[in-house]
Amino acid sequence: MRSSLGNWVRFGWLATTLALGATLLATAWVGLDRARAAKSTLDLGQGQILLEALRQSVRAEPALPDAARLDALLRLHRDGGLRFLALFDAERHLLATAGTSVAGLPVAPPDPPRPVALESVGRRMRMAASVMPARPAGPPLRPVAPPRPDGARPRFRPPMLVLEFEPLAAERLVAEATRTFALSALGAAALLAAALLFWRLSVRQEATERRFEQQRRLGALGEMSAVLAHEIRNPLASLKGHAQLLAERLPSDGPERRKAELVVKEAERLEALTTDLLDFARSAPVERRPEDPAALVRSCADEVAAGAFLIRTDGAPASFPLDERRFRQALTNVLENARQASPAGTRPEVAAHVARGALIVTVRDFGPGIAAGDEKRIFSPFYTTRTTGTGLGLAVALRVAEMHGGTITAENHPAGGAVFRLSFRAG
Numbered sequence: 001m002r003s004s005l006g007n008w009v010r011f012g013w014l015a016t017t018l019a020l021g022a023t024l025l026a027t028a029w030v031g032l033d034r035a036r037a038a039k040s041t042l043d044l045g046q047g048q049i050l051l052e053a054l055r056q057s058v059r060a061e062p063a064l065p066d067a068a069r070l071d072a073l074l075r076l077h078r079d080g081g082l083r084f085l086a087l088f089d090a091e092r093h094l095l096a097t098a099g100t101s102v103a104g105l106p107v108a109p110p111d112p113p114r115p116v117a118l119e120s121v122g123r124r125m126r127m128a129a130s131v132m133p134a135r136p137a138g139p140p141l142r143p144v145a146p147p148r149p150d151g152a153r154p155r156f157r158p159p160m161l162v163l164e165f166e167p168l169a170a171e172r173l174v175a176e177a178t179r180t181f182a183l184s185a186l187g188a189a190a191l192l193a194a195a196l197l198f199w200r201l202s203v204r205q206e207a208t209e210r211r212f213e214q215q216r217r218l219g220a221l222g223e224m225s226a227v228l229a230h231e232i233r234n235p236l237a238s239l240k241g242h243a244q245l246l247a248e249r250l251p252s253d254g255p256e257r258r259k260a261e262l263v264v265k266e267a268e269r270l271e272a273l274t275t276d277l278l279d280f281a282r283s284a285p286v287e288r289r290p291e292d293p294a295a296l297v298r299s300c301a302d303e304v305a306a307g308a309f310l311i312r313t314d315g316a317p318a319s320f321p322l323d324e325r326r327f328r329q330a331l332t333n334v335l336e337n338a339r340q341a342s343p344a345g346t347r348p349e350v351a352a353h354v355a356r357g358a359l360i361v362t363v364r365d366f367g368p369g370i371a372a373g374d375e376k377r378i379f380s381p382f383y384t385t386r387t388t389g390t391g392l393g394l395a396v397a398l399r400v401a402e403m404h405g406g407t408i409t410a411e412n413h414p415a416g417g418a419v420f421r422l423s424f425r426a427g
Contacts, residue, residue, distance in 0.1 A: 017195035021188030028177075028184035035177035042170040044118055047127045050082055050165055058131045064089070064159055070098035083124060084164035087131075090157045101164055125167055130158035233274050240267035286323035286403045293320050293359055297352050300331040305339050308347060315353025321426055322359070322404070330400035333393035334363050334408075334420050341367030341418065358406060361422040369412040378410060397422065 057073055058065060065073065070085045084099035102122040119126040247260035294313035301309040338348040346366040353360055370378065381395040394408075401408045405425030413419045 014195050014199060017191050021191045024184045024191075025181075025188050028181040032174075032177040032181045035173045039167070039170040039174060040118070042173060043125050043167045046081060046167060046169050047118060047125055047163075047165060050077055050080055050163060051127060051129050051161075053077060053080075054085075054161060054163065055129070055131055058161070064095065064131075067096035067098060070096050074098040081165040081168040082163060083166055084162075086162040088160040088162070090159055092160070095159075099164070121164060123166065124164045126162065126164050128160055128162045131161045132158055232270065236267055236270055236274065240264060240271065243267060286326060288321035288323055290319040291322045291324050291327070293317060293322070293352050293361075296322070296324065296327060297331065297350060297361065300328055300335055301350060303328075304332055304335040308339055309335065310347045310349045312349070312351040315351070317354050317359070320354075320359050320424070322424060323400075326400045326403065327424070330397040330408075330422065331361060331363075333397045334422065337393060338363050338365035338367075338418075338420070341365040343367070357426055359424045359426075361424075363420045363422075364413055364417055366417040369416065370410055370418050375410050379408065 054073060054077070057076075061069070064087060070087060074082055074085055082099075084097070084101045086097045086101070087095045089095050102124050117127070243260055243263040247257055247264060250257040250260055294316040297313055297316070298311055301311055335348070335350065338350075342348050342365045348366065349362075349364045351362045379394045379398045381392055398408050401422050401424060406423035408420060408422045410418060410420050
């Protein structure tokens with residue numbers, strides 16, 4: 001129940017963080033999209049402001065400006081983004097320029113001139129419009145086209161001014177919106193990273209609490225098991241001894257002899273149970289000494305059933321720090337399980353090698369395998385799927401592996417049977 005509540009809390013926190021991050025990103029994206037949409041309007045407004053200012057400057061002059069005057073106007077409006085000016089006369093001949101065009105000298109504006117419009121030229125914008133000084137002086141400032149054959153009135157053709165400017169206002173707006181979007185993305189990423197970090201810390205904390213709780217329960221169970229084993233062991237030994245003496249004195253073919261031998265057999269089974277309980281309850285620290293893992297594996301296999309296992313120890317080191325007695329205890333338990341699970345005519349496999357500084361012992365049987373969901377449950381104390389046995393063998397093996405800084409895992413082999421992997425750290 002507590003784990004389920006913790007999962008709901010974590011999922012709620014993660015979902016809330018994701019929603020906040022998505023909202024932040026969406027808001028920033030909308031701002032960036034609107035800034036891009038407003039760019040053309042800002043560009044047109046900036047161009048019209050520059051154009052109007054240039055027109056007013058030209059109207060204040062008695063004649064069309066020359067190159068020096070255009071250069072002065074360019075310097076005057078440089079802070080406003082103006083970068084290039086070109087003046088064409090009524091016949092669309094280039095009179096003067098100022099600044100440098102990013103696309104080379106502009107061609108003559110269209111005739112008749114079209115409405116003021118923007119044209120993108122690289123990173124700049126280009127506009128063309130008519131200009132006129134306030135009063136005529138020198139050459140005619142209002143030239144007309146040659147007489148038309150139909151006698152219609154000649155069309156008026158004013159001088160034209162072409163300007164290029166950098167869209168500073170729009171660029172600043174888009175840049176600010178882009179920075180806001182980038183900061184929002186960073187903020188959303190930071191929120192997600194924090195959520196994942198807190199998720200991981202909470203999962204680790206919950207796992208630590210479960211492990212401590214399990215260790216507390218196992219400790220209490222171990223203490224109770226040790227007390228029970230000690231209290232049962234002495235009376236059981238007396239019972240077994242007297243039953244053996246009684247069986248020896250009774251006729252070998254009588255029913256009383258068989259009953260006495262049954263008492264001895266059951267006493268031995270209880271004795272094995274008390275031994276397993278004491279092994280499970282034993283909590284003294286491991287005493288590591290350099291041992292030969294290959295020799296230990298072969299010795300454990302022979303102890304369980306000589307010649308019953310296929311042994312591979314080519315990858316085992318010549319020496320490895322182990323508590324020999326406890327290593328033997330853990331491995332014989334696993335080997336005994338493998339022998340009992342494998343049908344007649346098959347030989348369980350056991351192999352030893354070193355990987356990432358740990359001694360790995362793999363035991364494979366050829367039995368029916370592990371039921372789904374039992375991969376971890378089989379290591380719980382007193383859990384067994386057989387009608388005989390105490391259910392402590394794998395629990396003892398797990399405890400011994402953990403005392404060596406390792407662990408033990410179980411899984412089904414693709415070709416059938418189960419595979420147990422015991423790992424022992426060097427310290």
